[in-house]
Each structure stands twice: as C-alpha cells, then as structure tokens.
Amino acid sequence: MSRDSQHRFDVLVVGGGPAGIAAAVRAAEGGVRVGIVDDNATLGGQIWRAGSAEGDTKEAAGWRRRLCTAGVTTVCGKRIFHQSEPGVLLAEGADDRIELSYRSLVLATGARERFLPFPGWTLPNVMGAGGLQAMVKSGLPIRDQRVVVAGTGPLLLAVAAYLRSHGAEIPVICEQASWSSLVRFGVALISWPEKIVQAFELKKDLAGVPLAANCWPLAAHGQRTLDRVTISRDGKPESIRCDYLACGFHLVPNLELPLLMGCQIRGGYVEIDDFQQTTVPGIFCAGEPTNIGGVDLSLVEGQIAGLAAAAGSTGEARKLFPARRKARRFASILERTFGLRPELKSLPSAETVVCRCEDVPYSRLQRHTSWRAAKLQTRCGMGPCQGRVCGPATQFLFQWNPVSVRPPVFPVRVESLACFREVTEPEHTVGAGGKA
Amino acid sequence: MPNQVTVTVNGAIVTVPSGATVAVAVAIAGQACRVSTGGEPRGPLCGMGICFECRATINGSAHCRSCQILCEPGMEVKTDE
Amino acid sequence: MSDAAYDAVIAGAGIVGAACADECARRGLRVAVIERDIVGSGATAAGMGHIVVMDDSDAQFALTRYSQRLWQELRPHLPDDVEYEQCGTIWVAADAEEMAEVWRKHDHYKKRGVPTEILDAQTLKGLEPNLRDGMSGGLLVPEDGVLYPPCAARFLLERARERGAELRLGASVVEIGEGHVRLTDGSEIRAKIIVNAGGASAPELTPGIEIKKRKGHLVITDRYPGFLRHQLVELGYLKSAHSLRSDSVAFNVQPRRTGQILIGSSRQHGAEHTEVDNDMLKRMLRRAGEYMPGLATMSAVRVWTGFRAATPDKLPLIGPWPQDKSVFLATGHEGLGITTSLGTAKILVDLIRGAKPEIPVEPYLPSRATEECTHA
Numbered sequence: 001m002s003r004d005s006q007h008r009f010d011v012l013v014v015g016g017g018p019a020g021i022a023a024a025v026r027a028a029e030g031g032v033r034v035g036i037v038d039d040n041a042t043l044g045g046q047i048w049r050a051g052s053a054e055g056d057t058k059e060a061a062g063w064r065r066r067l068c069t070a071g072v073t074t075v076c077g078k079r080i081f082h083q084s085e086p087g088v089l090l091a092e093g094a095d096d097r098i099e100l101s102y103r104s105l106v107l108a109t110g111a112r113e114r115f116l117p118f119p120g121w122t123l124p125n126v127m128g129a130g131g132l133q134a135m136v137k138s139g140l141p142i143r144d145q146r147v148v149v150a151g152t153g154p155l156l157l158a159v160a161a162y163l164r165s166h167g168a169e170i171p172v173i174c175e176q177a178s179w180s181s182l183v184r185f186g187v188a189l190i191s192w193p194e195k196i197v198q199a200f201e202l203k204k205d206l207a208g209v210p211l212a213a214n215c216w217p218l219a220a221h222g223q224r225t226l227d228r229v230t231i232s233r234d235g236k237p238e239s240i241r242c243d244y245l246a247c248g249f250h251l252v253p254n255l256e257l258p259l260l261m262g263c264q265i266r267g268g269y270v271e272i273d274d275f276q277q278t279t280v281p282g283i284f285c286a287g288e289p290t291n292i293g294g295v296d297l298s299l300v301e302g303q304i305a306g307l308a309a310a311a312g313s314t315g316e317a318r319k320l321f322p323a324r325r326k327a328r329r330f331a332s333i334l335e336r337t338f339g340l341r342p343e344l345k346s347l348p349s350a351e352t353v354v355c356r357c358e359d360v361p362y363s364r365l366q367r368h369t370s371w372r373a374a375k376l377q378t379r380c381g382m383g384p385c386q387g388r389v390c391g392p393a394t395q396f397l398f399q400w401n402p403v404s405v406r407p408p409v410f411p412v413r414v415e416s417l418a419c420f421r422e423v424t425e426p427e428h429t430v431g432a433g434g435k436a
Numbered sequence: 437m438p439n440q441v442t443v444t445v446n447g448a449i450v451t452v453p454s455g456a457t458v459a460v461a462v463a464i465a466g467q468a469c470r471v472s473t474g475g476e477p478r479g480p481l482c483g484m485g486i487c488f489e490c491r492a493t494i495n496g497s498a499h500c501r502s503c504q505i506l507c508e509p510g511m512e513v514k515t516d517e
Numbered sequence: 518m519s520d521a522a523y524d525a526v527i528a529g530a531g532i533v534g535a536a537c538a539d540e541c542a543r544r545g546l547r548v549a550v551i552e553r554d555i556v557g558s559g560a561t562a563a564g565m566g567h568i569v570v571m572d573d574s575d576a577q578f579a580l581t582r583y584s585q586r587l588w589q590e591l592r593p594h595l596p597d598d599v600e601y602e603q604c605g606t607i608w609v610a611a612d613a614e615e616m617a618e619v620w621r622k623h624d625h626y627k628k629r630g631v632p633t634e635i636l637d638a639q640t641l642k643g644l645e646p647n648l649r650d651g652m653s654g655g656l657l658v659p660e661d662g663v664l665y666p667p668c669a670a671r672f673l674l675e676r677a678r679e680r681g682a683e684l685r686l687g688a689s690v691v692e693i694g695e696g697h698v699r700l701t702d703g704s705e706i707r708a709k710i711i712v713n714a715g716g717a718s719a720p721e722l723t724p725g726i727e728i729k730k731r732k733g734h735l736v737i738t739d740r741y742p743g744f745l746r747h748q749l750v751e752l753g754y755l756k757s758a759h760s761l762r763s764d765s766v767a768f769n770v771q772p773r774r775t776g777q778i779l780i781g782s783s784r785q786h787g788a789e790h791t792e793v794d795n796d797m798l799k800r801m802l803r804r805a806g807e808y809m810p811g812l813a814t815m816s817a818v819r820v821w822t823g824f825r826a827a828t829p830d831k832l833p834l835i836g837p838w839p840q841d842k843s844v845f846l847a848t849g850h851e852g853l854g855i856t857t858s859l860g861t862a863k864i865l866v867d868l869i870r871g872a873k874p875e876i877p878v879e880p881y882l883p884s885r886a887t888e889e890c891t892h893a
Contacts, residue, residue, distance in 0.1 A: 414816075
C-alpha cells in the first residue's frame, strides 16, 4: 500500500524542460539541495523530449549530464495540483500523492500550443504540430504518411523537418504569417548567426517541401479520421489529401501554477524582476511563462532563476544579463512575426465545436459577452482541460479575458484532494539525479 | 525482439516499441481514444497531457491520459466505443 | 409626485430574482431586474441544483412541496440545457437509528401526499450498487429532481423579457428604499416596489436583515455514466443543516445528466472568503468516501465554493419589509433556493398584488423576525 511521501528541498524547480533543467543545475552547483519535478516520465519538457528511439541534441545531453553531476533529485511522473500551505506543493502520481516543501521555488512550467477551431478540427489525426511530433517521438509510425503542417510559428518548420527525417511526406507547410513578415524575420536572424545556421539546416532538411505563407487551414475532412484538408492558399481554397494535419498556432504560456500561487501577471506573462523573481518573494519564474522566446531564452532565464533562488549568487546571475537581453530581442521578433491574422477569427462555422471537452459549438458561445457568462451558461471551460484549449481560442475569437484559477490546477483523483492516506516522514534519498 | 511491449486495446493484441505511450498503441490499433459528449470520435490533440482528448481506460482506471502513460506488458486498454 | 417607472424593480438576477421577474411579468407588472454581475453568478451558479422536498418543519415542507409541483408543471417548457432530471432522492440510512428515521419520514410524507418508497438494505444495494456494504436501507423520494441552475435562471429571465421585463447587467445597487433604487453611477430608478433578491448579499441592500453566509464546497468529477442513479443524501444531512454553530459536512452526491458526479456537502459559519478550505474539503470528501468508496479514485475536475443565505430559523424571508413599505424581501433560502424559487415568486407577487397565496405564508414573512419566537 503506497503512502504519501514528503520531499524537502532548498530549491524546488517545477518543470523539467530546458528552463527548469538549467535552473536546477545552477542552483545545485551552488551547493544547495535541489529537486526538479515534472509530470512526464522523463525530463526534457517538449523541446528536449526524449522519445522511444530518440537521442538528445548535444546541448540537451550536456545539460542532462550536469544535472546528474550536480546531484539534483528528479521527481518524475508527478503532477502538481495544489498548494497545501505556503512553502508546500502537492503533487499526484499514478498511485500516490507527494508533498514537496521548499524554501525557494522556480516555476518553469513552459508553454503549450495554441489551438484555433475550424470545421473538422476535432477529427482524429488532426493534432497540434508539437502534438504530432510528441506522438511520433512516443512511437507513432509516420513513415510514408502524408502530413500537412499548418498554423504559425517556428515550431512548424522544426516539426516538418523532424517528421520528414522520419520518413513522412510533407505536401506543404502552411504558415499564416505574410511573406513580408517571414522575410523580415529571416533578415532579423542576422543578429543570431547560430539561428541562421539552424535555418540553413532546416532548409536542407526541408528541401523540396513547399512553404506557403499567407496560408491557413479552412477545414479538415474525413469520416472517422482525417483524409484531406482544405487550405486557403493565395486567397484560393485548395484540397490536399493527407493522413495527418499537424496544426498549431504558436505557443501560449502555462500560467496556472503562477496564478494559483498569487504571482502577478502582466501583458499575459508572469511579471518578474531582473533576477527572475515574481511578485511573490521566494518564487521565481523562468522560460516560456515569462516570455515566449525559445530554448535560448529559456536556458538563460533558467540559469538566472536558479542562481538567484539558491540565494546569494547575484554576481553570477548578472553575468548572464547580456545573453538574456539578446535572447529577449529574439522573443520580440517572434511575437511580431507570428501574430495571428484576423481572417482566422472567421474560420469556425456555427456548428464548429470550440470547447472540445463539453462539445460547445461556436454559435452557442458567440452570444455571450464574457468568459464567465459563457462558462456558466454553456459549460465551456468547465471540462477536464480546465480551459487550456478553449481559453486561448476564445480569447482570440471573442477577446474574452480569462479569470483566476482555483485548485486543483489539474484534475486529480478525489483521494488526492482528501488526503486519504497518512503522510510519512521524508524518506527519499538525495543523490545523483538524472533520467528517471 | 527485446525492445517491444505487448498490450491489448479493446481485446486486440498490439505490439509497440518499448517506450511507446498508450496513445500510440491505440493509434496503431486503429481506434479512437474516446467518444465526445456529442458522439464524435476523438484522438490526441496536444500530445502533452493538457487537452484530455486521449483519455482511455487503462487496467480498469477510467480517464487516464494515454499520451503520458508508457505501455507496460499486459496492459489492458479500453476506449469508448 | 411623478409615476414610478416600474411596478417592481428586483435587485439580483439569481434563480430567485429570475423567478420573481418571470412571475411579475406574467401577471402584468412592469418589472426591471438589476444585477451587478452576470445572471446566476452567486449561489445559483455554485449550488447543487436539487429540487427536493424537505420536512425539517411544516413550513419548510409546505414551501418545498408547493414549489416542487410548480417545477413539475414548468418542466415541459424547460429547454434542454436546463437539464431537468427527475432522478429522485434516496435518503440513506447507515444504521438502525437512521432506519427508524426512514420510517418516520415515510409516514410523514405519506400523510402529506408525497410518494415515497422504503428500501431495505438489499433493494438499496440493487438500486445503488456503489454504496458501500452495510447500509441499513433508505427512503426513495421519486419526485425529487436536479437541474442546471444558471440555465434555469436564464430561461426564466428570457421569458420575463419576452413579456416586457428589463434586465440590466453590470449595474451595482448602492441603496434601496422609499420607492427608489440608487446605483453606483448615481442614477436612480423609481419603483412602486423594490424586491431584494440579493441572496447572501441581501443585508448589504437592506441593513438589519438577519442573513448570514453559510459557505459550502462542491467537487465535480469527470464522466462516470451509470455509477450513480439517484441523488443520495445521508440522514445526518439534517444534523448538518441544523447546526447553527459548528462547521459540518454531510454525504450528498448527485448524478448530472453528463454522467459527472457532484460531491457535497459542507457548511461553515463565519467564513467570508471564497477560497477553497483544504480542511473542509478533506472532511467532506472523506465523508463521501465512507458511503461510496468508489469515489476515491475518480478524477475530480473542479472544486469550488459558494455562499448560502441562511436565516436564524432556516426559513426564507418572503414578503414586505416592515421598516419600509416599498421594500419586499425574497431571500434567505439557504440550501433550498432552486427548489423554492418558483414558490417564492408566486407568494411574492400574491403579496404585492394583495391576492391570497396558495399556502399559508406567515412563517416566511419578514415581519416574523420582529415578533417573539422560539428558534429551533
């Protein structure tokens, strides 16, 4: 009979992606007791997701080695859902519940894809771009499958290249941004030579794959699964037969845990000071929740947060400020380039399901003037995703503002809310961390 | 072969690479993970455990997020039908 | 003196305010509803949405039964999203003492024409297999039901508006009395009658009303169709609702049409903040788990709180406010607001119109509070 366990750390890092790993490493190398918790089976988050047959990038592998060497305790497969008291977070695992105590906290909860509704988007085999990539990394066979990649953001190219390298056929990449935006983006990359190299690598990987700008999905079609999509290309509809549609409209930050803990949000991101500390003393935030900026910004912010959270390493942290400034410029370019065009608001038809958990169609939502009214009357956002999918969609479609969160910030077992089992004394070992 | 796992999906035997998730096993079995409240077949969307479209019953436990659960030998997976 | 713009202005667009607006409009009154937030944003959104007869007192029974019948009449007109289900209630007896109470209730209801059925342990288990073994039996009240209150409130308001009622959302009332309603923007609305349907916030508009907030918690699960067929309530529920002082929990679960299970209930005194209280939540869920162990491993999707409007004698305040003849109250419904909303509305408009109400209304009149009376 498994029992609840307690873990105590000086610094607890929530989120095992690049920002979290970097924070944990820098904090632990400073000599304090550090734990990193993630709900996936292994660390890496999305961009460093290690699948069943994958290797790491050199960069990722390097950081993982440092994590191991620094003696960070990894807690995988546990999902944080609530704060039981200041300084203690509750997380649920497959058959247990744990308490995580900390002196300082680094929230590195990352981002998720933004999904926008259009007719047929709920068909099986219509997935996010990152979503399909995650599935392939988790063993989904994609060789010789036709995949249309659509939406917006640099993720589309990375995903297309990845899928292609695993044998998928990519008829087209549909980027809703304009050609001029993309060209400006390309020109701006001059400031980041390493990104130009990345871009050329991608170009090689994607040789022969058409990239269409000003292009977006109009509808997905199929009986029980997808068999073709209609896209708008150069203002004209075009039908493309395919097995998968990998479609995502850039990223939105995962703010639920920062909100739960009372961190101030400004302009849609967690407000932080120079040392990545939020408006709640002792709580730091790094990576996508502070600004969607990709791996480089996540790594720099993570390091600054880890150093600051471990207390007293401000000198070391300051050395990273120029790198962060530079990476932030890239983040603003991303934001400018991949803003959503207004045509996307007209994609859903009256019957298009917007809230997938509760099957609420567009027509039932559009008569409401606020997220709360819509939620109460239609139950949009009351399903298990707790508004993570329909929230950003309705924010874009109707300009509704999201509201505060309540615990649990993820669905959990009733028994995890009720503490049915006794809490045992701390029994975990501090030791070499590493891949769980 | 050493690096494979066998599970059942709605009674059918499915073999997947070791490290594959249950959502992948369901996909390989040609099934949809769940049926929506309006009767539509649904499969994974986000691939990272936040959309809840990949929910399936695993070894008797309902509403498991199959995209985040690794296949284990002998697992019994049932989808909404 | 110029004519008032309205015959009645109702402060509060919860289920009670909405029902009152519907009844006012139906009987030809010019009515406006003022609501500072959205329709049904208070206890109407937070509560369980049950429609039950309760026999805590004769007056409570009379009002709930009267009102339940009105819901049954209304049922064919309700749109689908109100999700009215006549699932029935089973009062669960965990031991011989509670089983004796089952018999008492059965007789009590039988005399008053409410159909009930006594369930022995085996029959109970057959009807609700997920109750743990060892229950003594229960009382089935088949005419009880559940619905989804925010949509019910919206429906009643829509009907009222079709008959000319006005609805102003996002307008906050600062003061009512002497034939006028003053809003925060300084404007004034003149009305012959002002109805305070402010629920837990009613004392803000009419100082001196003895209403206290009684906080509750609820948990809703993911979909588990077939796990639960009836609303289940432990007989100890009455002990919980009775207690004027201590915080308490009672087993109370409800199947929603979606297949989700709504788990309650808790009552707290003096809690003013809306945050989830971890200890109350734990107590409530443990109590639920004692009756239905299968709940423990279910996925809980949301947890929330709400404030019931509680009066000292557990009966609502319906009727003229003695201190101001232009003010009527329709508030203080504690955990029975959905059930008694329709009956409240009928009584209220009867009193406004000077018509004879269909049930005796003395127990609900606000003037009772100024008389000497013993509290339960």
